[in-house]
Amino acid sequence: MEGKIRDLHQNKHVFMLLLAYHLLHHIQQ
Structure with missing residues (x-):
């Protein structure tokens, strides 16, 4: 369970x- 939560948190951070x-990038154009 702990590993699942950690993976979810990491995915959220990457997102x-x-x-x-x-x-x-959109603002700079």
Whole structure:
């Protein structure tokens, strides 16, 4: 169970990073 929660948290973190990167790229154009 603990491993599952950790994986979910990591995926959320990666998703946030990708979202932030996408927004920054969009703003710069």
